[in-house]
Amino acid sequence: MxxxxxxxxxxxxxxxxxxxxxxxxxxxxxxxxxxxxxPYDRPPLSKDYLAGRTELKSIALQxxxxxxxxxxxxxxxxSIATLRTDLGAVELxxxxxxxxxxxxxxxGGRASRPPISGANRPRIxxxxxxxxxxxxxxxxxxxxxxxxxxxxLIGAEVASTGSALGCEVVLSDPVWPPxxxxxxxxxxxxxHGMHETHGVTTVHAPVEAFEDAEDxxxxxxxGEKAPRILDAALLAVxxxxxxxxxxxxxxxxxxxxxxxxxxxxSNPAVLAVxxxxxxxxxxxxxxxxxxxxxxxxxxxxxxxxxLGVAPPADTAPWFWTDRYGVHVEVVGELGHAxxxxxxxxxxxxxxxxxxxxxxxxxxxxxxxxxxxxxxxxRMIDRALTIDPAQLSDAATDLRKLVRGRPTExxx
Amino acid sequence: xxxxxxxxxxxxxxxxxxxSIDRTVTxxxxxxxLLRDDDGSVWALNNTCTHAEASLAEGWVEDGYVECPLHSSxxxxxxxxxxxxxxxxxxxxHRIEVREGDxxxxxxxxx
Numbered sequence: 366m367x368x369x370x371x372x373x374x375x376x377x378x379x380x381x382x383x384x385x386x387x388x389x390x391x392x393x394x395x396x397x398x399x400x401x402x403x404p405y406d407r408p409p410l411s412k413d414y415l416a417g418r419t420e421l422k423s424i425a426l427q428x429x430x431x432x433x434x435x436x437x438x439x440x441x442x443x444s445i446a447t448l449r450t451d452l453g454a455v456e457l458x459x460x461x462x463x464x465x466x467x468x469x470x471x472x473g474g475r476a477s478r479p480p481i482s483g484a485n486r487p488r489i490x491x492x493x494x495x496x497x498x499x500x501x502x503x504x505x506x507x508x509x510x511x512x513x514x515x516x517x518l519i520g521a522e523v524a525s526t527g528s529a530l531g532c533e534v535v536l537s538d539p540v541w542p543p544x545x546x547x548x549x550x551x552x553x554x555x556x557h558g559m560h561e562t563h564g565v566t567t568v569h570a571p572v573e574a575f576e577d578a579e580d581x582x583x584x585x586x587x588g589e590k591a592p593r594i595l596d597a598a599l600l601a602v603x604x605x606x607x608x609x610x611x612x613x614x615x616x617x618x619x620x621x622x623x624x625x626x627x628x629x630x631s632n633p634a635v636l637a638v639x640x641x642x643x644x645x646x647x648x649x650x651x652x653x654x655x656x657x658x659x660x661x662x663x664x665x666x667x668x669x670x671x672l673g674v675a676p677p678a679d680t681a682p683w684f685w686t687d688r689y690g691v692h693v694e695v696v697g698e699l700g701h702a703x704x705x706x707x708x709x710x711x712x713x714x715x716x717x718x719x720x721x722x723x724x725x726x727x728x729x730x731x732x733x734x735x736x737x738x739x740x741x742x743r744m745i746d747r748a749l750t751i752d753p754a755q756l757s758d759a760a761t762d763l764r765k766l767v768r769g770r771p772t773e774x775x776x
Numbered sequence: 777x778x779x780x781x782x783x784x785x786x787x788x789x790x791x792x793x794x795x796s797i798d799r800t801v802t803x804x805x806x807x808x809x810l811l812r813d814d815d816g817s818v819w820a821l822n823n824t825c826t827h828a829e830a831s832l833a834e835g836w837v838e839d840g841y842v843e844c845p846l847h848s849s850x851x852x853x854x855x856x857x858x859x860x861x862x863x864x865x866x867x868x869x870h871r872i873e874v875r876e877g878d879x880x881x882x883x884x885x886x887x
Contacts, residue, residue, distance in 0.1 A: 377861065380861070381861065384861070406861075406862055408862075426861060426862075426864070427864055428864060431864065657862075658848075661860075661861060683848070685846070685847065692846060735834075735845040735846065736834070736836065736845065739836040739845075739848075740836075762790075764792045764793065764836070765792075768792055768814060768838075769814070
């Protein structure tokens with residue numbers, strides 16, 4: 366009988382875990398330990414929060430009242446130092462020992478710092494926490510010359526935010542177009558092209574070195590003769606899962622804390638969720654998702670495991686991103702499909718693209734057309750056979766293609 | 777106001793969808809989303825998602841819930857209760873009556 370659960374980390378995965386435990390009827394002792402002032406949502410850190418349009422309190426994942434109402438003991442500005450699996454307990458950084466029948470590691474990750482010479486200078490930023498966002502915001506003043514290394518979701522969102530704040534932004538990524546696998550190459554190319562139309566310079570070269578300059582930093586990009594002088598740079602080249610706690614406890618770690626389908630680690634009393642966790646099903650290690658909703662679902666699955674109830678149904682992976690005033694969503698997989706059905710005109714929002722395989726939708730990307738992705742998600746989850754011509758026909762009501770149709774298979 | 781405010785003809789709201797009624801018509805703080813479930817029933821919520829600037833009338837209506845078109849938080853059509861993050865606050869629900877094919881709104885009365 367599980368009476369005491371301690372969750373390490375108050376990102377979306379950790380908060381989702383405690384929320385789902387209580388929603389599922391867990392009546393025991395529940396503690397959430399978080400390093401920050403309070404648990405907050407990370408997607409705004411590259412958008413509204415970075416721009417200074419919202420305060421930290423407005424992006425709290427839950428209110429203080431909610432934690433009280435749900436009887437979740439919230440320990441903030443703290444962290445777990447050691448998993449005392451020998452005692453069935455955890456030890457906090459200040460030496461406090463807390464008994465725990467189950468520990469859920471929602472430790473997230475750190476922004477990666479690539480091995481570029483000089484990358485540890487103070488003018489060179491990363492973006493993972495609210496403090497990172499505040500430091501970066503202070504550098505994003507009108508006229509500031511800013512280099513963003515990496516044209517992925519974070520890099521592109523910060524390029525959009527920075528250019529709207531009046532910065533002179535250069536975005537470098539050796540891959541063209543970035544995110545081709547996530548969006549499908551055509552939509553990825555169009556989205557990447559939005560940078561230039563909004564005054565951002567895009568270059569397709571890796572950074573060779575950062576050096577101090579008189580009034581900034583000097584950066585050398587591969588293939589460029591003259592170095593560029595900048596006021597600030599952001600390294601947006603991905604994240605590394607935070608696994609130190611798991612490693613020191615002797616848990617299996619392999620590019621993430623290895624978990625089974627129920628999110629249980631190699632120690633049956635310890636679970637791991639969100640960015641820190643890596644699924645291993647039937648001996649095959651999966652790619653970590655790193656998306657918001659995947660972390661939320663992990664929390665719900667971990668709670669189901671602890672409660673001994675059926676996990677939430679599998680659903681196609683979904684994420685969103687916002688840049689230059691457009692809202693982009695992706696569901697399922699677009700990277701490997703051979704057949705596509707366009708809805709609307711690619712490059713003229715609202716539009717969307719459906720990826721098809723053997724008469725079924727396997728993925729979709731929408732730009733300012735979120736209904737298309739909500740329809741596609743149901744088509745994928747229910748394995749519906751769909752006529753691509755109907756998807757492309759602007760007269761088709763996509764809701765009618767799925768409404769009342771039960772599942773035709775498994776995903 | 778005991779008879780409510782006529783805000784739409786039922787036929788104007790397709791099943792599984794919503795329409796937005798301007799606050800100048802309803803006299804409410806926010807525009808009102810009239811949302812029609814698969815079973816034909818109609819419900820009214822404040823139109824602006826409690827999480828971000830999004831119109832619930834443009835959301836996906838199914839099985840008693842509306843899913844926000846921006847970040848997919850779900851709200852109960854009948855009570856406005858939020859079902860999942862990122863939204864943390866319930867939407868405000870208003871009572872509706874359908875009489876002879878017309879939809880009447882009773883602002884701030886519980887459904």
